[in-house]
Amino acid sequence: MTRRRRQPVRTDDFDPQASDDLVDVDLYDDGSFPEYGFLQAPNAAAVLAAVRGEGPVPETGFATRRQLRALGLSPGRQEPIAALTWRGGLRKAWFYRIELAVPKRTPTLAQEWALDKAMAARQTCPKCRRRYFHCLRLRTVGSCEECFDGTPADPGSYIPPASTKAA
Structure with missing residues (x-):
């Protein structure tokens, strides 16, 4: 394999007035x-x-x-x-x-509704339908603590399920 020789730098190609060619180099800058x-x-x-x-x-x-x-x-x-x-x-x-x-951008009403729906899915127990004020461990436990092992939940930590009665 043959090595290419470097072309010597010609002094007539260097224009000291051209600011585009000048680069400020910091020797101690490691990037x-x-x-x-x-x-x-x-x-x-x-x-x-x-x-x-x-x-x-x-x-x-x-x-x-x-x-x-x-x-x-x-x-x-x-x-x-x-x-x-x-x-x-x-x-x-x-x-x-x-x-x-x-x-920062403010979310639209549709975005806020979608976020609330997603949080409701993470905060609602699938068995007793209570919506808690914190996210439940649905992947590991699958329900709230009260439905899982009988640990009583603080009444101030959840919203009771809505009771709907048909007419």
Whole structure:
């Protein structure tokens, strides 16, 4: 197999005025995201205060998806710009820029109805037809605790089944 020789760089091809040809190269950049610990990201204390309802929403800074949701925002189509790490780097959450976030969409009535129907299927016991305020273990147990093993349910934890009487 023959090796191709490299063409020598010609100095007359290089245009120092062309800004498209210039690339800023950082020798120490390994291509990974910057990583921050708890409250180390820019403007992190202000974001945390706003999420807790103790201050205004900051104009700039980084926030995770959950923090953006609490502020009424969503990341939109932006890519994550940094990472929040904890537990020695075993756990990560992505940071997004607050100034590029967009207001979160509100669901339509049909979407809310469909979500309520799906949650009702997860919260309703198929045997006694009670709808609980929490999701039941239907895949493993198959019913509520009271129907499964007789453990009495707190009356404040469910809605009794609707009793319909035909005329």
